[in-house]
Amino acid sequence: MPEMAFLVRRLAGAVFVIFGAITLVFLVLYWLPGNPAAMVAGDGASNATIADVQAQLGTGRPLLVQYGSYLWSLAHGNLGTSFATGEPVSSRIWAQLPPSLELTFCSAVLVVFLGVTLGVLSAVYQDRWLDRTIQSGVMFLTSMPDFWLGVLLILVFSVKFHLLPAMGSGSFRQLILPVACLGLKFGGYLERMVRGSVTDVLHDPFVTTLRGKGLREFSILFRHVLRNALIPVITLFGVLVGQLISGVVVIETVFARQGLGRLVVDALGTKDIPVLQGVVLFASAFYVLFNLLIDLSYVWIDRRARL
Amino acid sequence: MSGNLLKNTLLPPRVKLQGQVLAEPSAGSKFQPRLPRHIPLAIVVPLLVIALIAVCALAPGWIAPFAPTDMDDNAILSAPSFHHLFGTDAFGRDIFSLVIFGAQRSLEIAVFSMVFSSIVGTSIGLVSGFSGGWIDMALMRLIDIWMSVPPMLLALIIAAALGGSFDAIIAAIGSMTLPPFARVIRSQVIAVKARPFVAASQALGASPLRVMLQHVLPHILSQFLVLATLGLGQAILVGATLSFIGLGVIDDRPDWGYLLSQGRDYISDAWWYATFPGLAITALAVSVNLLGDTLKSRFDPHHQKR
Numbered sequence: 001m002p003e004m005a006f007l008v009r010r011l012a013g014a015v016f017v018i019f020g021a022i023t024l025v026f027l028v029l030y031w032l033p034g035n036p037a038a039m040v041a042g043d044g045a046s047n048a049t050i051a052d053v054q055a056q057l058g059t060g061r062p063l064l065v066q067y068g069s070y071l072w073s074l075a076h077g078n079l080g081t082s083f084a085t086g087e088p089v090s091s092r093i094w095a096q097l098p099p100s101l102e103l104t105f106c107s108a109v110l111v112v113f114l115g116v117t118l119g120v121l122s123a124v125y126q127d128r129w130l131d132r133t134i135q136s137g138v139m140f141l142t143s144m145p146d147f148w149l150g151v152l153l154i155l156v157f158s159v160k161f162h163l164l165p166a167m168g169s170g171s172f173r174q175l176i177l178p179v180a181c182l183g184l185k186f187g188g189y190l191e192r193m194v195r196g197s198v199t200d201v202l203h204d205p206f207v208t209t210l211r212g213k214g215l216r217e218f219s220i221l222f223r224h225v226l227r228n229a230l231i232p233v234i235t236l237f238g239v240l241v242g243q244l245i246s247g248v249v250v251i252e253t254v255f256a257r258q259g260l261g262r263l264v265v266d267a268l269g270t271k272d273i274p275v276l277q278g279v280v281l282f283a284s285a286f287y288v289l290f291n292l293l294i295d296l297s298y299v300w301i302d303r304r305a306r307l
Numbered sequence: 308m309s310g311n312l313l314k315n316t317l318l319p320p321r322v323k324l325q326g327q328v329l330a331e332p333s334a335g336s337k338f339q340p341r342l343p344r345h346i347p348l349a350i351v352v353p354l355l356v357i358a359l360i361a362v363c364a365l366a367p368g369w370i371a372p373f374a375p376t377d378m379d380d381n382a383i384l385s386a387p388s389f390h391h392l393f394g395t396d397a398f399g400r401d402i403f404s405l406v407i408f409g410a411q412r413s414l415e416i417a418v419f420s421m422v423f424s425s426i427v428g429t430s431i432g433l434v435s436g437f438s439g440g441w442i443d444m445a446l447m448r449l450i451d452i453w454m455s456v457p458p459m460l461l462a463l464i465i466a467a468a469l470g471g472s473f474d475a476i477i478a479a480i481g482s483m484t485l486p487p488f489a490r491v492i493r494s495q496v497i498a499v500k501a502r503p504f505v506a507a508s509q510a511l512g513a514s515p516l517r518v519m520l521q522h523v524l525p526h527i528l529s530q531f532l533v534l535a536t537l538g539l540g541q542a543i544l545v546g547a548t549l550s551f552i553g554l555g556v557i558d559d560r561p562d563w564g565y566l567l568s569q570g571r572d573y574i575s576d577a578w579w580y581a582t583f584p585g586l587a588i589t590a591l592a593v594s595v596n597l598l599g600d601t602l603k604s605r606f607d608p609h610h611q612k613r
Contacts, residue, residue, distance in 0.1 A: 016448075017451050017452050017455045018455065020448070020449075020452030020455070021452055021455045021456050023452075024452055024453065024456065025461075028461075028464055028465055028468050029464065029468065031468050032467065032468045139593060139596065139597065139600075140593060142596070143544075143589060143592035143593040143596045144588075144589045144592070145544050145547050145548060145551070145564070145567075145588050145589070145592075147548065147551050147567070147571075148581070148585035148588065148589065151567065151570070151581045151582075151585065152582070152585070154574055155574060155578050155581075155582070159574060159575050159578065166574075242454075242457045242458060243457075243458065243459075245457040245459075246457050246458050246459030246460060247459075249459055249460065249463070250459065250548055250551070250552065253551075253552060254571070264460065264463065265463075265552060265553075268463060268464075268467045268554070276464060279460070280460055280461075280464065283456070283457050283460055284455050284456050284457065287455060287457055288455050
């Protein structure tokens, strides 16, 4: 059962990495300046109140004790309680998850569609005007800060032409601009990867063989070249998803949307450590498991990769 | 007779061959570096833009028509005009001048964070690739963990943890650009390490540090240059993003990201406020990335094949 052993090894690796990420983030947050107890107690609270709150939150204990109790509650499926609102962290995350997932998923679909279509076109018409146009467009899109792209979209579509709402979340119309923003930016990254990979495969000798056999260019491209070209692209797409999560955080701020990004930015302002830990743990786990799935998908895509 | 034949048949082609050789640009002296006959536009234009921004950063007072703290009560949120090229903000400050003064902070952040992450990243990559074994294993697992946190989240937390100072921003941006640096340098080092001259210098008794710095490092310089340039492009964007979210350094020299975040609040009244700082960030990032791409296609053998 080599597949089973492979699966177990990769899963163990993923668990190890997530555990490491928890520790890393715990350490960074432990060093967050400012006393969270003072923030929770509010302005003008007496020293005695702050000491009370600190005892209640447990933030005054030594590092190792805090770390140990954090892991202990994590092992029981408890992400802790938000300093700012007193709600369980998990319920705050669940409440903000749907708008973020919606945005991430729709953007990812647009990213794949734009990236693959334009990338293939660019590779097939390499160094012709179409390729050059796409390449310069992509150069600008990927070098633009994503929040500026968002601001420009708002300026054109909301302020100037009053076509789409600039802010808020909930309706489909409010989703269009943020998705367009992320889709264009990260579609640009994917386009470059697809173009590079397809160009590489188009120069492989087997393509010449297929042409020699008299296959139509269309079937060479879609049945043979794309299949081989997409394997490295899928790995890179895994990395891109991590950046997309980061992009979602920023774009939610630009468009004043509900979501995990909003939660993070608010929690940073109020030193709400359990919420930050919870969101980072959630995002890292999602990212690591997504990449694990991608690794496993090779076995299915490319039979040579079996093992 | 045979000498004559030789003269008639062999000499002319040889002369012609020599003529061709002489026409080659690099025929002068063996030891002269080869200079390309013309420098492509893809290098000239970005370099000009970067130079212009660098001049703005070094001597903003020479170029900016107003001081960044000058407030004009009669021109609050006024549209671009000859007097105020990029318009004014809600305090009547000249946005053109603010953008020029902002170049300093933005470039400072990008360059310092790149210096930081390239030194630390290269050191990790060198040590990891050169020593191999458990050191390599431990360092690479650390990088894996590091990269498993979505990059911007980690940068946000580090910037907040160290609290809105210049060092905090440098560390936060470094946390994003450093891991890929370490990985690529490591793989390059492993490739160079296998080459015979490394074994030769070790056999001559060179210390590991000497081998690393004097023999391995020069061979990965071109890769280093590509990574540093592309990393600089990323650093510009991340720095702007952190300021935009409100984690930047805030004083009387606001950087472009902060200006943009201010402009975002006035988006329905003053399109120029957010547009011009964003244009500046984009111009700088496009130039640096174009330069990085050109360097990459020059130095990367994989690219040259095509």
